Amino acid sequence: MTFQSIVFYLLAGILLASSLSVITAKNPVHAALSLVLAFFTASGLWVLLQAEFLAISLVLIYVGAVMVLFLFVVMMLDINFEKLREGFWKNLPFAAIVALLMAAELGLLLTSRQAGLSSINALPVVAENYSNTKELGKLLYTDYVYPFEIAAMILMVALVAAVALTMRKRKESKYVDPAVQVKVRRNDRIRVVSMAAEQRRASDDSASS
C-alpha cells in the first residue's frame, strides 16, 4: 500500500462518516458542521487527484462562504427537533425506494462497460512546472467560453431575483441611511452666529457688589 492510498482511505473514511452524520445528527448546527468537514475532506481527495485549483476553490467557496451563511441561518432559526422528526416513519417507505433506485443507478453506471470508467486507472504524469490553474483558465476562456458565460449570467439572474424577492421596506421603520450619516459635517448640525457683545448694565454692577 502506497502513501497515497493510505491518505485516500483515510480521507474517504472521514468523508463517509461526516456525510453520514450530516443526516443523522440531531442538532442542525452539528449537521451543518459535519457538512463543512465533508467538503473539506472532499477537497483533500481532489488534491490527491492533482486538481489543486478545484480543491482550493471548493474550500474557498463552499467552506469559506456558503457554509458560513448556512450556519448563520441555522443558528438563528429556532428549530423544533420533535416536529421535524414527526413524519419520519410515514415518509420512510417512499424515501427508501428513492434511495434504492439511486443506489442501483449508481451501481449500473459504475459497472457498465460503456461508461468507460475502467479505463481511468492512472493519473497522467505531468511536467514539473505544469500549472493546473493556467490550463483550466485557458480551457474556460477559449473552448468553453460560451457555456461559462451563460452559467455566469444564470447565476447573476438568480442573484438579482433573490435580492428583488426579499427586499421589502417597512413603512414604520426608522432606518437612517449610514451613507447620509457619515457625510454629515459640522456645519450641517450647528450654526455659529456672530453677535455684538452684550453691554454691561449699571444695575448688574450694583447687584453683585
Added chain:
Amino acid sequence: MLEMIQGLIGQPAGLAVWTMIKILLIVLPLLGCVAYLTLAERKIIGWMQIRIGPNRVGPLGLLQPIADAVKAMFKEIILPTQANKSLFVFAPILSIAPALAAWAVVPFTDKLVLANIDASLLYIMSIGSMGVYGIIIAGWASNSKYSFLGAMRSAAQMVSYEIAMGFALIGVLMVSSSLNFVEIVNQQAKGIGGGSLLSWNWIPLFPLFLVYIISGVAETNRAPFDVAEGESEIVAGFHVEYSGMTFAVFFLAEYANMILISVLTSLMFLGGWLSPFPQSWGLLGAASIFWLLVKVAFLLFCFLWIRATFPRYRYDQIMRLGWKVFLPVCMIFILVLGAWMQTRFSLW
C-alpha cells in the same frame, strides 16, 4: 540535512520528520513574535497615550508576555453548564489552526518556503476564510446572548470584507499573471526604479493596496473594526465565556493573523524580500529576509497605530464601507487596470 535524516530512518519517514522540523522552525518563531507583539502593542499604545506601559516584569517589562502565558495556563477553564461542551472546546482550536496552516505557503525569501505550491495565493485565501468558523462556533456554543451577537456580527463582517479583499487580490493577479507568491514578488523586481520601492505594486495598484490593508484590519477583527468583541456594547463578544488557556488561544490566533496579513501585504504590494534601494546599489540593494522583516514590522506598527487612533465603527457603517465603498472601488479599478494593461503605457 534531508539526506542525513532519510539515511537514518528511511525514505518516506525521513521526509515526514524533515518537514515536521521545518514546520517547527516556522511556528515556534511565529509564536515568539505573537508573544512579543502583545508586549509591543501595550508599550506602543502606552507611549501614544503618554503612559509607560508594562514595566514591572523583567527589565523594561520584557518578561511580561511570559508572565501572561504562565498566568493563562494556570487559570481554570470554566465550562458554562448550558454550553455545548465539545464545540465550546473545539472553537479555539478551529480559530488557531487556519491561522497557523496558512504559513505553509508563505515564502520568506525566494528559496525559504515550506511548500512552494502553484496556487499559493488561492490557498491562503481559502485557509483564511476558514478562520471565521472558530468565532461563529465559539459564539454559538457558549450559549450566551452576548457571545452570539458577537459571532453574528463577526460572521457578516468577515464574509463581506473577504469579498473586497479577494477583489483587491485580483488586481495583483492581473499584473503578475501568477498565483504563486515567489513569482508575484519577482515580478515586482522589474520596472521603473530598477527594482527599488518605485517598482513595487503599491504605486500602480494604490487603491487596491489601501483596500487590502483596511480589509485586512477588518478581517482580523482589530480596532476600529472590532465589533465582534465590542467591549462597550457586548462585553467581549464571542469570547465572553472563555477563560484561561482557551481565551489565550483566541488571542494567539488574532495576533498570528495580524502578522500573516502584514506578511501578505508586504509580499503582494511592498515587494516582499526586495530591497527598497535599486538593485545596482550592491549590498544595500540586495534582496534578503531582513527587508521582509522590516516591512512586516512597519505594517504591524500601523496596525497598532490605527488601533490607538480611531474610535470603533458602528456596525451598519462597517457594512456600508465594505459593500458600497470598497467593492465598487475595486471593481472599477480592475476595469481601469485591464484597459491600462492593453495600452502601450502598460508597466507590465
